[in-house]
Amino acid sequence: MTSLAEENYLKAIYKIQEKHGDVVTTSALAETLAINAASVTDFIKKMAVKKLISYEKSKGVRLSEQGRQIALSIIRKHRLWEVWLVNNLGFKWDEVHEIAEQLEHVISDELIEQLDKHLGYPKTDPHGDLIPDAKGRFIKNTSKPLSECSKGEKVKFTGVAEHSNAFLQYLTKSNIKLGDELLVEGIEEFDKSFQVKINNKERKILSKEVVKNLLVIAL
Amino acid sequence: MTSLAEENYLKAIYKIQEKHGDVVTTSALAETLAINAASVTDFIKKMAVKKLISYEKSKGVRLSEQGRQIALSIIRKHRLWEVWLVNNLGFKWDEVHEIAEQLEHVISDELIEQLDKHLGYPKTDPHGDLIPDAKGRFIKNTSKPLSECSKGEKVKFTGVAEHSNAFLQYLTKSNIKLGDELLVEGIEEFDKSFQVKINNKERKILSKEVVKNLLVIAL
DNA sequence: AAACATAATTAGGTAAGCCTAATTATGTAT
DNA sequence: ATACATAATTAGGCTTACCTAATTATGTTT
Ligand SMILES: [Mn+2]
Ligand SMILES: [Mn+2]
Ligand SMILES: [Mn+2]
Ligand SMILES: [Mn+2]
Secondary structure: OOOHHHHHHHHHHHHHHHHHOOOEOHHHHHHHHOOOHHHHHHHHHHHHHOOOEEEEOOOEEEEOHHHHHHHHHHHHHHHHHHHHHHHOOOOOOOOOHHHHHHHOOOOOHHHHHHHHHHOOOOOEOOOOOEOOOOOOOOOOOOOEEHHHOOOOOEEEEEEEOOOOHHHHHHHHHOOOOOOOEEEEEEEOOOOOOEEEEEOOOEEEEEOHHHHHOEEEEEO | OOOHHHHHHHHHHHHHHHHHOOOEOHHHHHHHHOOOHHHHHHHHHHHHHOOOEEEEOOOEEEEOHHHHHHHHHHHHHHHHHHHHHHHOOOOOOOOOHHHHHHHOOOOOHHHHHHHHHHOOOOOEOOOOOEOOOOOOOOOOOOOEEHHHOOOOOEEEEEEEOOOOHHHHHHHHHOOOOOOOEEEEEEEOOOOOOEEEEEOOOEEEEEOHHHHHOEEEEEO
16 A cells, blocks of 8 residues: 555655656655655655665655556546536636645545546646546647747647646636637747737737746647 | 544544443444554543543543534535535445545535535435534434334335445345335234335335334334 | 452554754765 | 765654553442
8 A cells, every 4th residue: 555645755756757857856855745855865765665666875766667657646636636626616726736635645446437437538637737547648748838939829728837826826817728829929039028819819918937837739 | 633533533432422322432432443442542532632522531531512513524524425426426325435434534614615515515415314514513303213113104214324335235235225115014023024115116024133224204 | 348350541662754963975166 | 186065864853643461440240
């Protein structure tokens, strides 16, 4: 069995690995988990013994295949619960993460498969993140940050690269939603801000901090 | 905050108190929680300090008002989740308890109120148990065991007094469901078994062990 | 009242997960 | 090559929630 703490470590390692490449340092883990580095060192040594990760002293850790599968199953559960909370219980996309952090640890394969079915086998969660299948496989993802688009490009907003409530609430307030069509009308040389037309209607100026975190696919 | 262990102790104390009256003994608690009596003594002393229960050494414990409210909130969550699992996810009534044991500890008032609303404010769970409201109040319950009915009485099956999978599966196999109408056609003096007519159709002989655990209301 | 059985408590210990403070390793700047 | 800064580890401790074995309390027989 995998404990709550182990599940959280595995998920954190997976996410850091995804973002900053291969090897995950003790300090990076300590940072994301808000746990003292000394405690992390302790814990990862035990996880290495259980073959959930490989650990090279003073270098860092990486997930074993088994560890990766567990991490993906937690992420799958987290994202399915988020879909349920938004689609069925009426929560907003900035209200579901904390609850899903708890629900993701409920253990029952039957439950999660029934939930998946109940939701209609969604491919993405309320933030546009891909939901791995029961085997830990993702569908292909061709999205890129809006910041990498050029003038004249027309794209669809499909996800966020930043999940803070501040950012999610900014988007809600600005009336920008997943699925919206964005046309890059201009890019300001000076501050790298984007002028976009949303759904062929409103025009908006988006700062470089914003466009960096809007994930889009070409239309 | 209340820990997972505390929540489980409170729920167990509540249930024993409900069944066997006022004071709950260390051994009764140890039995239901499957925890060593010495550990229970230890733990209840700490709970008494936190005013979750009152504790008289070598006598036993009873819930404080605060403890009772927490116990009821856990029971409320447990039963609402069971309703959801059966009504929305397609589980059978003998498949939901273990999953609800986990879900009942998820912390979010918002979540449980939204769930309640989503389910249409159910008054009973899949086993006919009453669901307390957010303030810990129950609707009145006038049910009694079928064993206390007399010949000729016509009643409705509304709940079970025994929650084991064995019993639930026996009822399913016998095609006896919550809401069924039962007419007591005869009572066998020798073994206290009941002959009943179900929904004005099939006739069945039910042993005294069975009728004792079928809760019914007069029609 | 003494003996016995059973229930409850106390004493002492363990594992999981965390902490702080001290030490050591690693990489960069001088 | 040495010094310095930062990262990582080690050492020693703490709390929670459990355990076993030993002791004491309680209630029932004889
Ligand atoms: Mn989330
Ligand atoms: Mn998400
Ligand atoms: Mn149950
Ligand atoms: Mn139930």
